[in-house]
Amino acid sequence: MAVTDPVDTRLLAALADLGKAAVHELAAKVGMDPREVAYRLVALSGSGLPLLVGVESDPNGLRAAIAGAPPSWANRPQFPPPSQPVPQQPAPPMPPPVQGTPSGPYTVQGAPSGPYTVQGAPSGPYNVQGTPSGPHHVQGTPSGRYPGPPPQQPPRPARPFTPPPVPLDPAVSTWGVPQTASWARGDEPARPSGPAAGKQGRLGEVMETQGLEGEQLSVQLLEVQDPADYLFSAAGYRLEAGERAVVVHTEITNRGSIPFASLPDNYLELLAADGQAIGKAPVSLTSRPPHKIGVKPGETLGGHTVYVLPDATRVVSVRWSPRPEPDERTLTWSIED
Numbered sequence: 001m002a003v004t005d006p007v008d009t010r011l012l013a014a015l016a017d018l019g020k021a022a023v024h025e026l027a028a029k030v031g032m033d034p035r036e037v038a039y040r041l042v043a044l045s046g047s048g049l050p051l052l053v054g055v056e057s058d059p060n061g062l063r064a065a066i067a068g069a070p071p072s073w074a075n076r077p078q079f080p081p082p083s084q085p086v087p088q089q090p091a092p093p094m095p096p097p098v099q100g101t102p103s104g105p106y107t108v109q110g111a112p113s114g115p116y117t118v119q120g121a122p123s124g125p126y127n128v129q130g131t132p133s134g135p136h137h138v139q140g141t142p143s144g145r146y147p148g149p150p151p152q153q154p155p156r157p158a159r160p161f162t163p164p165p166v167p168l169d170p171a172v173s174t175w176g177v178p179q180t181a182s183w184a185r186g187d188e189p190a191r192p193s194g195p196a197a198g199k200q201g202r203l204g205e206v207m208e209t210q211g212l213e214g215e216q217l218s219v220q221l222l223e224v225q226d227p228a229d230y231l232f233s234a235a236g237y238r239l240e241a242g243e244r245a246v247v248v249h250t251e252i253t254n255r256g257s258i259p260f261a262s263l264p265d266n267y268l269e270l271l272a273a274d275g276q277a278i279g280k281a282p283v284s285l286t287s288r289p290p291h292k293i294g295v296k297p298g299e300t301l302g303g304h305t306v307y308v309l310p311d312a313t314r315v316v317s318v319r320w321s322p323r324p325e326p327d328e329r330t331l332t333w334s335i336e337d
Helices: 006-018 023-030 034-045 059-067 170-174 181-185 229-234
Strands: 199-202 206-210 216-225 243-254 269-272 276-278 300-310 315-320 331-334
Touching (some): 006 034, 023 034, 199 206, 206 331, 229 243, 243 315, 269 300
Parallel strands (some): 199 331
Antiparallel strands (some): 243 300, 269 276, 269 315
């Protein structure tokens, strides 16, 4: 007989290596459930293989276990005394595995028995003794029809989600990837500078002001390099035709006890002769370090700001402000002689 089941093949191979073993030992060797191993071995032993499945026990121990069984097992079989040999009962032969095509459903021979015939007269309907009780009278007012669930409102159409505008981080506007000057300048046109406000000074002067949180600040315009094309090109950037670069060096001191948490040159602008305000370019130069965010109390920090503007634009002043629009805290330095 050829063994086709891979599980049976693995089981028989392990048994062939052991030769003789208990069911639980063989199950542990192949990593299977002992009950499944016993079932498969019994089935294989009846298929003609040279395989004998036996059981070994302690007769006295089994009899002691049976004697301590619950009283409900009163009809248990009687065993002969230990002195008499126990007759061996032949094990019923296991049915051989079915080969070929299944036979299909079993066909019943002969006529069907039909419905069961009741002997005697039918009992008929059951006669109720006494007067019928009639319908039961409910006390109180009937509750009426049970109201169903409220009608469901039709779902409202989903409104398109519009993400809120993300404010630009001041630190992000400071840095950029080396590209053309049109990217550095951006697509936003220069906005009017508006009427002069705040304090007025000249290049090199130190002027005092306040931040948005009441910080006591001193700002000094140290240098304006116009043009600064060679610095711009040395950092890996490229100017378009008809453009130039300008670099402004400023220094800020926190004279109070409140930390200044903003970027010092976030609203540092150039003012042109026609009244236009030119914002800084989001680039930084390695040879001219930029400003860093935040100035602690008692600290003085400096930094450089880069601008890209048309070559024909004439710059007349530099303006510093703690907010986008100028107010009484704004500082303006004139750079013309």
